[in-house]
Amino acid sequence: MSHDLETAAHPEGLRRVAIEPLSRVEGHGKVTLLLDEDGHVQQARLHIVEFRGFEKFIQGRPYWEAPVMVQRLCGICPVSHHLAAAKAMDQIVGATRLTPTAEKLRRLMHYGQILQSHALHFYHLASPDLLFGFGSDAAKRNIVGVAAEYPDIARQGVLLRKFGQEVIRVTAGKRVHGTSAIPGGVNKNLSREERDGLRKEAYQVIAWSREAVALARRLFEQDLEAHLRFGHFAAHTLNLVREDGAMDLYHGGLRARTVDGKTLFDHLDTDRYWEVIFEEVKPWSYMKFPYLRELGPQDGWYRVGPLTRVTQCDFIPTPLADAERRAFLAFDAGRATGATLAIHWARMIEMLHSAEAIKELLNDDDLLGDDLVVKGERQSRGVGVLEAPRGTLIHHYKVDENDLITRCNLIVSTTHNNQAMNEAIRSVAREYLDGREITEGLLNHIEVAVRAFDPCLSCATHALGKMPLQVELLDADGGCIGTLTRNGE
Amino acid sequence: MTAPVLVIGIGNPSRGDDALGPLLIERLAAQDLCDVELLTDFQLQVEHALDLTGRDEVIFADASVESAEPFEWRALQAEHDLSHSSHALSPQAVLDACTRVGVMVPPLANLLAIRGYGFELGDAPCAAADRNLCAAVDFLVGYLRMKADRRQD
Numbered sequence: 217m218s219h220d221l222e223t224a225a226h227p228e229g230l231r232r233v234a235i236e237p238l239s240r241v242e243g244h245g246k247v248t249l250l251l252d253e254d255g256h257v258q259q260a261r262l263h264i265v266e267f268r269g270f271e272k273f274i275q276g277r278p279y280w281e282a283p284v285m286v287q288r289l290c291g292i293c294p295v296s297h298h299l300a301a302a303k304a305m306d307q308i309v310g311a312t313r314l315t316p317t318a319e320k321l322r323r324l325m326h327y328g329q330i331l332q333s334h335a336l337h338f339y340h341l342a343s344p345d346l347l348f349g350f351g352s353d354a355a356k357r358n359i360v361g362v363a364a365e366y367p368d369i370a371r372q373g374v375l376l377r378k379f380g381q382e383v384i385r386v387t388a389g390k391r392v393h394g395t396s397a398i399p400g401g402v403n404k405n406l407s408r409e410e411r412d413g414l415r416k417e418a419y420q421v422i423a424w425s426r427e428a429v430a431l432a433r434r435l436f437e438q439d440l441e442a443h444l445r446f447g448h449f450a451a452h453t454l455n456l457v458r459e460d461g462a463m464d465l466y467h468g469g470l471r472a473r474t475v476d477g478k479t480l481f482d483h484l485d486t487d488r489y490w491e492v493i494f495e496e497v498k499p500w501s502y503m504k505f506p507y508l509r510e511l512g513p514q515d516g517w518y519r520v521g522p523l524t525r526v527t528q529c530d531f532i533p534t535p536l537a538d539a540e541r542r543a544f545l546a547f548d549a550g551r552a553t554g555a556t557l558a559i560h561w562a563r564m565i566e567m568l569h570s571a572e573a574i575k576e577l578l579n580d581d582d583l584l585g586d587d588l589v590v591k592g593e594r595q596s597r598g599v600g601v602l603e604a605p606r607g608t609l610i611h612h613y614k615v616d617e618n619d620l621i622t623r624c625n626l627i628v629s630t631t632h633n634n635q636a637m638n639e640a641i642r643s644v645a646r647e648y649l650d651g652r653e654i655t656e657g658l659l660n661h662i663e664v665a666v667r668a669f670d671p672c673l674s675c676a677t678h679a680l681g682k683m684p685l686q687v688e689l690l691d692a693d694g695g696c697i698g699t700l701t702r703n704g705e
Numbered sequence: 706m707t708a709p710v711l712v713i714g715i716g717n718p719s720r721g722d723d724a725l726g727p728l729l730i731e732r733l734a735a736q737d738l739c740d741v742e743l744l745t746d747f748q749l750q751v752e753h754a755l756d757l758t759g760r761d762e763v764i765f766a767d768a769s770v771e772s773a774e775p776f777e778w779r780a781l782q783a784e785h786d787l788s789h790s791s792h793a794l795s796p797q798a799v800l801d802a803c804t805r806v807g808v809m810v811p812p813l814a815n816l817l818a819i820r821g822y823g824f825e826l827g828d829a830p831c832a833a834a835d836r837n838l839c840a841a842v843d844f845l846v847g848y849l850r851m852k853a854d855r856r857q858d
Contacts, residue, residue, distance in 0.1 A: 360802065
């Protein structure tokens with residue numbers, strides 16, 4: 217698989233364009249483009265500016281603190297980290313099988329998280345580009361612009377996310393920094409009032425989610441050829457599936473397939489992830505580049521996340537979402553299944569699945585049970601893997617005899633997608649920027665490609681004044697020849 | 706019943722002085738305050754506008770690298786800024802979103818910007834930031850009690 221445009225053959229004398237940091241992307245990210253005198257793109261790279269360092273931070277802490285501490289990694293998907301760490305700690309305490317109440321409460325929390333995160337991403341971050349156009353006026357291309365022209369769409373997005381947040385609040389115990397998932401289970405069940413309160417809204421949420429799938433499809437169709445081509449690249453895939461091949465976002469075995477559809481491994485025990493996934497370090501990025509060991513570092517990179525999950529599962533175990541999955545696969549003879557912008561469509565199918573799964577769980581009286589925790593033979597190593605909103609999330613810990621964490625390895629979905637995102641921006645750079653005068657609208661095309669993956673580049677601080685949004689145009693010697701600041705002025 | 710005053714503390718407790726917002730909420734929770742609801746979150750989002758429904762006043766408390774020491778206190782107005790294009794909204798943008806999501810008229814709003822200095826992952830708040838926080842807590846407790854007294858009058 218090509219790494220065209222990763223490194224310019226002769227970088228000296230090229231003009232450098234930096235997009236720093238990326239807007240509508242969590243944390244700090246930067247894209248640099250090297251252009252020759254004629255404006256042709258010679259190199260395009262997505263950089264991670266800030267180093268996370270969380271794996272060091274957690275060392276020396278008691279293992280039972282991990283599910284709470286790791287939530288501070290990310291302000292957008294803390295629940296995913298909470299649950300992945302709790303799954304790893306289940307193994308540490310020897311809990312090989314949770315009680316039905318604990319398992320279902322965690323699943324409910326997880327589907328609440330998927331629903332709220334997908335709603336935020338689609339309505340808040342992606343829909344402005346899709347509704348108004350990638351090169352439209354930047355002052356209008358945002359959620360407030362959507363609210364002004366499409367108030368029903370904006371309001372649905374807000375209320376869908378609010379429902380997901382409420383599911384998290386009642387299952388996690390708190391709206392943020394929840395504490396309910398503990399090693400071996402959970403520390404609270406659902407009260408009948410909490411369950412009934414959510415149940416009243418569940419059907420409306422499913423109806424809105426169906427409308428969201430229809431909207432995502434309509435937006436994809438409205439400029440079909442361009443959307444099929446935009447940021448296009450072929451990729452191997454990695455995802456979790458249930459024992460019967462169904463989509464399962466909370467638990468399953470690993471499945472990897474090549475671009476050609478050949479299965480490299482299937483239903484692989486997640487404890488063995490380190491046998492099949494290696495990580496490469498590149499000198500120009502703080503973020504590692506994972507690859508499938510069997511294919512090697514050059515060709516083994518892959519894509520995770522909604523598009524992979526929807527196309528690589530055998531079915532979705534809720535009826536409405538599965539019908540949408542089949543329609544998605546059949547659309548235009550399957551051409552949407554590899555399209556970067558179709559990630560949004562797949563994301564909405566997953567949101568519908570989450571809404572259906574929440575409704576099913578809310579009809580299950582196990583949620584009200586009081587058998588919450590199991591334990592077994594203490595272990596020194598724990599691996600927790602789940603499908604977070606943006607893709608496969610791996611937490612791996614070692615714990616010593618004093619109950620302190622001695623080693624931690626996290627592979628987050630953004631890291632899995634590192635090379636895939638780089639491929640997407642190179643495709644966009646080739647098609648939209650090459651040989652043209654660079655404008656804000658054209659640069660936004662690059663950001664549109666990155667936002668399709670919605671990377672959590674890092675968990676940045678958000679203190680007042682800490683996040684300037686700046687585009688710098690630099691010459692080959694590093695001299696600034698132009699600046700565009702996105703601060704509303 | 707919805708409390709007339711909402712205080713939102715913003716920040717990540719694991720990132721040095723970014724913890725000032727959540728820590729302020731913790732310290733307020735230890736006080737005996739009337740008619741005040743306390744909320745903490747990593748960052749503001751558009752749905753926080755829904756938390757403003759039925760309030761007389763909202764106070765946003767956040768660490769700041771720009772404010773004067775020990776803190777700044779200022780009134781906020783709804784403002785259409787480009788923080789809408791990020792995962793995290795400014796307080797002004799949340800107020801602006803009120804009219805879009807059904808709250809209609811945003812409540813009276815103030816910003817308590819507490820001066821912070823370091824934001825590294827895993828660090829505790831530094832001593833200078835903690836002094837600023839103490840001053841901010843003293844000020845805000847006095848302010849909230851004064852407002853509560855006025856409501857009772």
